[in-house]
Amino acid sequence: MIPAMKKLKEFLKVLVLCSILFEVYAQEVTLDSTVKFPLNISTSIETFQDASGSVSLEEVLKKSFSKPNKDHFVFPYSDNIYWVRVSLKNNTFHVKEFYLLWSNPLVEQLDFYISDRADMKDFKHVEQKIITKERDKKFIDQDPRFIFKIEPNQTRYIYFKLTSKRGHYGELRLHTRESFQKFRMDDFASQGFLNGLMFFRLFLVLVLSFFIIKDLSFRLYSLYTLLRTFNYWGYLNIAGPLFTDQPDMAKKIDFLCYNSATLGAGIFLIATFTVQKLPKVHLYLVGLFLLFTVFFSSVIFFDYQWYWLKGGVYTLVFSAGYYILLYIFLTVKNVAFARYYSILFTFGLLSSFLLNVRLLGWIELKPIYTLSYYFFLAEFVFFVIFLGRIFRNTERNKTLTERQLKFNIEQNNKLKELDNLKTTFFTNISHEIRTPLTLITGPFQQLAEKYPSDKLIPLIQRNTDRLLTLVNQILDISKLEAGQMKPEIANHNITEYLRTLTSSFISLAESRKIDFERSFSSTETYGFIDRDKVDKIVTNLLSNAFKFTPQGGKVSFEKYFDASKKRMTIVISDTGIGIESEKLSKIYDRFYQADDAQNRSFEGTGIGLALVKELVEVLKGKITVESQKDEGTTFSVELPIDRLTWKDFIGPINENSYQNTVSKQQVQTPTENFDSENDQILLIVDDNEDIRNYVRSIFEIDYKIVEARNGKDGVEKAIEQVPDIIISDLMMPEMDGLEFCKVLKADARTSHIPIVMLTAKANVESRIEGYELGADDYVIKPFNKNELQARVKNLLDVRAKLRQKYESKEQQESAEPDAKVNEVDGRFIQKVIEIIDEHLSDSQFGIDQLADEMLLSTTQLRRKIKVLTNQTIVEFIRNHRLHKAAQLLSQNTGTISEIAYQVGFDSLSYFSKVFQESYGVSPSDYRVSNLK
Known part of the structure; x- marks a missing residue:
């Protein structure tokens, strides 16, 4: 009984095995001379899904396989292991060597088992992970392939074990050596052509964006092109092996590249603000898609799981679909620049969208890949059209820019001419006003010396000085507008200077019965300032303070020095009428009067504070004001006084006052007799007869006087008479003083003659220009008689000393x-x-x-x-x-x-x-x- 039972069990095992073998290999692939290669054997395969991921080959032989009956296979994203089996029989076919090609380059790991027995005894095993080192070409994709032989009338049994968390769409193709070589050559040619296009487009847009086309949109498109290139290489398993030979890292890099297909399109939308022409919800959606893309691309490097992979693909599909619809809408609406960019993005996104939809198994139509390929090529075709448009727009913009630049240059030149005209006008007006002032102040000083007790003298003096101050302010304003006012910085004892400057207001305070307090933080403070401009700032502010402070009021002047910041602060306060808060913002406007007419102590011009503010800015300072109606006003001026701030303005020339020098000078002793060689000849050159007569009255006792009406007449007189010294006006018709000086100093007959310039141009630039042309000295109108005499005597004394050279x-x-x-x-x-x-x-x-x-x-x-x-x-x-x-x-x-x-x-x-x-x-x- 027992032996009979054993035989029955063995029979049943054989029966089961035969039924399995019959089920498995009922439709084996027969090879003969009628078969055309390559042969798609996907319809003959059977598959088994190992959910546990731990079933061995021996156990798989006992499992039930399913037959898809499709010319392709699709494996979803999961942790499952998929088994594929097929049997091949060589029916007396003379070809023995075959290539079995798994048409998907993104295989993470594929195990190949082959045996000539159905029970897979004595099988051959080949393991192939994501391809890195074994590649034929760096920039050509390589599907996993396995080479084996089948002898005539021999049957081979083949199992594939697919271990991958990615979704897969592929085919199983059988090649002979000849068909495989032809396939690879065609594949090399096709992919080589596409890679050439990719490299060309990438190189072209990068060069154009860096060196030719400066447009932000085009530069963002260059970024998209870079991402699109690596996106394409990621799909073909080219990108990963470019950076590493480690399969695990290569597959992550591949995912990062092909998952970024829509990243550039999203960045372009946000950065160029195209989406802002639509409701804000679109902006939020784009930002959300970008956030998800970056998240999935990052998390994969730390936790490589199928659900992260699938999440990334879902993000890619939905964002691509959204961008496609949005770009189509922008194209139809012809929104701004979006038309040509939108067409390019649409074709590129459609290609990625279709590939990933098929990978998810939503659409398994085989033409999907071909359609995606055509969209990919269409992107390049429209890229050429797009470039033509870009170049045309660039040339047009360049022309418009050149026209605008030319227009701006012309406008700037006109503005400069206008500024120069204004400056010249104010300078001429100032000069014309200074000339009668000179004729008033000069004789007036003589009258003051002759009638020192006359009470009208101080009145005339004050109003003359007032008129001169107004002229100077007008001239300063014109120079500020023309940008011609430069700091003239020198090192001074600031405390001593300010104490002397403010002391001139003590008598005014006493006459107005105003309490004037002065406070200085230190006895000596040395620093770098422009005395002339600080003088105008302080004088204007103190004058305003006294002007608007009633009798019995108080004016204070305080000076502080911040050693850490190297800055000086001047605070001038009064208890006057104050300024209303709504008027404070306007007090620096020219010709603006903050006070009412009945409250004014005396009339003003409204340019004093405007000048003060602009002078403070020239000195790199800051001015602030606080005021309350009927309580008073406080002005604070903060100025830098350190060497570092003014290092570019500190020069060797230090403008010093001539007052002490003039007081010590002795006027030249008169001479009575003149002869042809020993006469002291003074040539006066001025277009104003009154000025010539006034200068003659100063020097006619000591010199033989020769007069000239202008520079041209002066040159003739100078060559004819060869005077000992010349006093010339700067601004004259026909030939001005600078040209007159230049001509004389270049002529051997007159080059030795010292020249004194009379001018209303008191700025350093004018003096330097005159000195460079040979002027020996400058006297500013209106001038002091004693000062002019001293300047003339000094020049002649210097000339006398030089004569000793030729007597030696x-x-x-x-x-x-x-x-x-x-x-x-x-x-x-x-x-x-x-x-x-x-x-x-x-x-x-x-x-x-x-x-x-x-x-x-x-x-x-x-x-x-x-x-x-x-x-x-x-x-x-x-x-x-x-x-x-x-x-x-x-x-x-x-x-x-x-x-x-x-x-x-x-x-x-x-x-x-x-x-x-x-x-x-x-x-x-x-x-x-x-x-x-």
Whole structure:
């Protein structure tokens, strides 16, 4: 009984195995010469889903497989392991070697089992993870492939074990060697072409965005193109292996790349604000999609699970669908720039959308891939059209920009011309006003000295000063508008300066019966300031304080110094009428009057505070004001006084007052008799006759006066008369003072003459320009008579000292111009000496011949030599002959008589006499003393 039972069990096992084998391999793939390769054997496969993920091959043989009966297979996202089996029989087919191709490059791990027995005894196992090192080409995708042989009339049994958390769509294709090589060549050509397009597009947009097209939208599209390129490589398992040979890291990089398909489109929408032309809900949706995309792309690197993978694909599909609809809407509506960008994005997104929809198993139609491919190519076609549009728009914008730039330049030039005209106008007006002021203040000072007790004198003085202050303010405003007012910084004892400046208001406070308090935080504070501008700021603020403070009120001045910040703060307060709060913002407007007419102590112009504010800004400071109606006003001015702030403005010139100098100067002693060479000639050049007469009245006792009506007339008079000094106005018709100075200093006949400029242009730039052209000094209108006399005397004293150069025998020997003598005068003297040397032995050579050689009149030559050397021409020629004789005697080059004749002396006795007078010894003794 027992043996019979054992036999029955064995029979049943065989029966079950046979039924399984019959079920499994009922439709094996038969290969013969009629089969065309490659052969899609997906319809002949059967699959089994291992939910536990732990079933072995031996156990799988006992499992029930299902037959999909499709020409493709789809495996969803999960932790399951999928088994695929198929049997192949070679029906006397001469081909023995075959290639089995799994048409999906994103396989995470694929195990290949093959055996010639149905029970899979003696099977061959090949494991293949995501392909990295075994690639044929870096930028060509590679589907997993397995090479095996089937002998004629032999059947091979094949199992595939798919381990992947990703969803899969693929086919199983069988190739011969020839068909596989042809397939790979076609695949290389196709993908090589696409990669070429990808590289070309990427290179082109990056170069254009970096160097040619500066448009933000195009640069964002360049970012999208970069993401789109790696998105394409991620789908083909190209991106991951580019960065690593580790399969686990490669599959994460691939996911990051293909999951970013819609990232660039979303960024483009938000960054270019196209979506803001729609309801805000779209902006929120775009932001949400971007957030989910970044989240899933990040979390995969830390927790690689199928649900994160599937979540990323869902985000990609829904965002792509939303962007497609939105871009189509923008294209139809032709919103701003969106049309051409929208077409490109739409085709690119459609390609990604269809691939992922098929991967999710929503649509399994085989043409989906082909349609996606065509959309992908359409993106490139419209990219070319898009570029043409971009270039056309760029050229148009460039033309418009050039036109706008040209227009702006023309407008700027016109504005500059207008500013220059305004500045010139105000300067001319200021000059014209200063001229009568000069004619008033000059004689008035003489009257004040003559009638010191007259009570009208102070009244005239105050109003003259007031008028001068207004003129200066108008000129300052014009310079500020033209941007011509620059800081003139120097180091000063600020406390001492401010104490002196504010002390001038003490008498005003006493006369108005106003309590004036001054407070200084330290006895000495040194710092870098512009005294002129600080003077105007403080004077204006104090004047306003006294103007609006009634009798019995109080005005205070306080100065603080912040050592840590290197800043000075000036606070000026009063208990006057105050300013209403609604008017405080307008007090710095020009010509604005904050006070009512009945409350004014005296009329104002409304430009004082405007000037103060702009001066504070020029000095890089800050001004604030606090005020209450009928209680008073407080102004605070904060100014930097450190060297670092003003390092670019600190120059060698320190503008000092001439008051102390003028008081110490002694006026030139009058002379009574004039002769042709010894007369002191003063040339006055001014287009205003009153100015010429006033200057003449100052100097006519001491100088012979010559007048000229303008610069052109002045040049003629200067060349004819060769004056000792010239006083010239700066602004004149036909030829102004600067051009007049330039002409004279360039002419050898007049280059030595010192020139004093009278000008209303008190700024440093004008003085520097004048000094560069050769002006020797500046006097600002209205001028002080004593100051002008002192300036003239100083220049003539300096010129007298320079004459000693040519009286010195040693300097005559060197014949090199002194550093203080200008180059033109140095060349003039050198030329005179050279001409005398050429005629040294000619005893008849004299002034007439020398004047002819120098192309000058005898008068011009006499005055020029006299001014430069303090000698007559006869004395100059004789002294030079004696100097040459002394040189020859020292060298013992001949007898005394020979040397006398050689240097132009016909009489030996006369030569000995004048040599004795000049050198103190006779020629023979001079020779003996120099030969020892």
